[in-house]
Amino acid sequence: MDLGLNEQQELLKNAAREFLENECPESHVREMEEDERGYSPVLWGQMAEQGWQGLLIPEQYGGVGFDFLDLTVLLEEIGRALVPGPYMSTVLGGAVPIIEGGSEDQKKEFLPKIASGELIFTLALTEPSARFDEQGVQCAATVSGNDVTLNGTKLFVSDANVADYMVVAARTGKGVTLAIVAKDQPGVTVTSIQTIARDKQCEVVLKDAKGQLLGAEGAGWAILEPVIQKYTVAEAAYLVGLAQMDFEIAVDYAKERVQFGRPIGSFQAIQHKCADMVTDVDGSRFITYKAAWCIASGQPAADTQMAVNMAKAWTSESTRRVVAHGQQIHGGIGFTKDYKIQLFYRRQKRAELAFGDADHHRELVAQQLGI
Amino acid sequence: MEFTFTPEEERFRHELRTFLAAQLPADWSERDFLGDVSRDEQRGVDDAVTRALADKGWLALPWAKQFGGLGAGHVQQAIYTEETAYTRMPGGGGAGVASVGPSIQRFGTRAQQEQYLPRTAAGLDRWCTLTVEDDAGSDVAAMQTRAVRDGDEYVISGAKTWVSGAERATYGLLAARTDAKAAPQDGISTIIVPMDAAGVTVRPLDTLAGERDLSEVVFEDVRVPVQNVVGRENAGWYQMQTASDLERSGVGVISTAKANIERLVEAARDDDSLIARNPSARYELADRWIEIQVGFNVSYRVPHLQAQGQQPDQEAYEAKLYGSELTQRVANTGMHLLGLAAQAGPGGRYAKLAGAFSREYLRATAATVAGGTSEIQRNLIAQRGLGLPRD
Known part of the structure; x- marks a missing residue:
């Protein structure tokens, strides 16, 4: 039993925190809310220089070859700093599916360019039905050799506005089939959706869009299962970092804000909220680490699946409790756009919903319990 | 990061499970959960398990070897807690092992250590802690039970309540006020009291759950020798705060x-x-x-x-x-x-x-x-x- 980080993870965490405090301050987060692209190519390049986009990519394909637990540690920092842009889309939605299901040629073609920051990817999974399961994939595909033609609408596709390629989940007579689809082609229309996090989620309409097969026809869901597991835990890790920072800001504020002649943090009503926040944040962190550890260390499939569902079910709600307390502790100023705490509140909801909210995962836990 | 236990810890867990399976009646945890255990049976199993634990040296698992324990690490102690709770094991070291023993080890005299620790580790003595009072619950330092020096003795008067295990305890570790004039935290001492001393009365409390596992303990001019104080006189409050090294995983x-x-x-x-x-x-x-x-x-x-x-x-x-x-x-x-x-x-x-x-x-x-x-x-x-x- 060792719930601590190893030396490499400590280094990664400290380096990421220092880098992001300098390069991704609150002003940058706000700026990107208004930016059409929603990310800074300069920051993106700096992240690539540090090996972040290639963290999971094996060295032979230009990456760093770290494991999933290491990525979890980094994602916590990314959540803490609310880093805007297509990092998760590219790493979890692009690199991971290609590592899981790509041909040698595809790995050679795409992975080095992802690692170098040259290519932005995203995963086009969900549709208007808003389901995360296999049955939710209804977008139509026809396969001819290595070529795939796609028709349908994918919804809430993160960062499709800036993606060079999308990994699209579609359906042929043989079942769910994946395709790597270049965005810049006549058959692809991308429209941004206005979301409360002001991130860049999009509607993607595919009309005879052309792509290349990723994995075998009909084998798409088998490739997606580990991708979805990792993406789910990644969102949980992002939430842990986000909630940790929200909590720290709220505690600092409680120490400084004076009402009735004393810091509000001296009132038990506020203290107890802070105590609940830290208990929730810590609970979130370790159940997320447990799921990440299951993935990274190759625990039995059933245990891993359960751990992933438990982690997202828990963090989805515990971090919502945390950010709600964060708002309440800030009182009126928390409701103003000028103050930073609301940035966390709005983004928590995005990640809470991504890859299934608590009910989605709770249902899966119940099924696995045999009830 | 590692969410598994070491091979030694796993071995211990396995050995403990085997032990519990052998010592407890086959359907114990289920019957105890359902409340289908008589008081006499409960005591009988408690005694037998406690003896068997002592024989294996597990009763005082966390204590240093010199005091009759095995010097178990913190994770191993938590595994012990986890497994014994899961099977609803009765008996075990109770407050004597968990808190009184460590206090005597840390603050007690050599004579106290020799007199009390071996018998506690062997399961021959049971302890309760006598701390909380009616008017001193969360505000423990407000306690009013007095221990007044009279020659070589303390004369104790007052009442403690919500005491676990008082009925079967041979000794209690009492927190009492030895300096009435000092600030609340500065006048408290911890004193060993034999539960059969004259003037000690144990009154079981009827609880909301219909059980009688908590007691009120009343002291009427109970006399104990001054050498029963553990640690420094009037330092009891501060000694009680130093629980950091104990098994407290929850x-x-x-x-x-x-x-x-x-x-x-x-x-x-x-x-x-x-x-x-x-x-x-x-x-x-x-x-x-x-x-x-x-x-x-x-x-x-x-x-x-x-x-x-x-x-x-x-x-x-x-x-x-x-x-x-x-x-x-x-x-x-x-x-x-x-x-x-x-x-x-x-x-x-x-x-x-x-x-x-x-x-x-x-x-x-x-x-x-x-x-x-x-x-x-x-x-x-x-x-x-x-x-x-x-x-």
Whole structure:
């Protein structure tokens, strides 16, 4: 039993925190809310220089070859700093599916360019039905050799506005089939959706869009299962970092804000909220680490699946409790756009919903319990 | 990061499980859960298990070898807590091993160590701690029980309450006021009191849950020698605060919660109607299952940090707070799942799961009070952990 980080993870965490405090301050987060692209190519390049986009990519394909637990540690920092842009889309939605299901040629073609920051990817999974399961994939595909033609609408596709390629989940007579689809082609229309996090989620309409097969026809869901597991835990890790920072800001504020002649943090009503926040944040962190550890260390499939569902079910709600307390502790100023705490509140909801909210995962836990 | 245990820890867990399977009656945990154990049987099993633990050297597992223990590491101690709670093992070292012994080891004289520790490690003496009073609950330092020096003796008068294990204890470690003029925290001493001393009366309390496992202990001019004081006179309060090295994972309640949820999940699998008529209870069960996993992590973090030489106070308060509230949620879920029949008491014809959850439900009210209320835990987390101002 060792719930601590190893030396490499400590280094990664400290380096990421220092880098992001300098390069991704609150002003940058706000700026990107208004930016059409929603990310800074300069920051993106700096992240690539540090090996972040290639963290999971094996060295032979230009990456760093770290494991999933290491990525979890980094994602916590990314959540803490609310880093805007297509990092998760590219790493979890692009690199991971290609590592899981790509041909040698595809790995050679795409992975080095992802690692170098040259290519932005995203995963086009969900549709208007808003389901995360296999049955939710209804977008139509026809396969001819290595070529795939796609028709349908994918919804809430993160960062499709800036993606060079999308990994699209579609359906042929043989079942769910994946395709790597270049965005810049006549058959692809991308429209941004206005979301409360002001991130860049999009509607993607595919009309005879052309792509290349990723994995075998009909084998798409088998490739997606580990991708979805990792993406789910990644969102949980992002939430842990986000909630940790929200909590720290709220505690600092409680120490400084004076009402009735004393810091509000001296009132038990506020203290107890802070105590609940830290208990929730810590609970979130370790159940997320447990799921990440299951993935990274190759625990039995059933245990891993359960751990992933438990982690997202828990963090989805515990971090919502945390950010709600964060708002309440800030009182009126928390409701103003000028103050930073609301940035966390709005983004928590995005990640809470991504890859299934608590009910989605709770249902899966119940099924696995045999009830 | 590693969520598994070392091979030595796994070996210990396996050996402990084997031991418990051999020592406890085959259906013990189930019958004890259902309340189907008489008081005499309970005591008989308690005595036998305690003796067997002492024979293996496990009764005082955490103590240093020189005091009759095995010097077990913190994680191993937590495993012991987890497994013994899961099987609802009666007996064991109780307060004598968990808190009194360590206090005597740290603050006691050599004579006290020689007199009390070997017998406690051998299971020959049992202890209770005599701290809380009617008017000194969360505000422990407000205690009024007096120990007045009279020559070579203290004369003790007052009353302690909510005492566990008093009826079977041979000794109590009493916290009493030895300096009436000092500030509340500065006038308290800890004193060893034989429970059979003249003037000590144990009165079992009837609890909400219909049990009599807590007592009031009254002292009427009880005389004990001054050499029974443990540590420095008037330093008792500060000595009591130094609990950081003890087993404080709180994993016992998580383990009990796990066993109880497993019972409910099994009941729901066996009887579809429990969930079919009550779909939200199904999600509640899933939530409790998840929360138990969170609880194990939060609890095992404490011994993990202790093993690294840290003093995880905030983490221990978090574990206590979390486990106490989880205990109540589990009891609520049991009642919710069982529906109308949940209120039927143990043994009744119309009870489900033999009415055991009606008892758990009543017992659980104590979880967020005993050992420090949830409000106090939150105060401690906020003030000592997060550095929020006291006023």
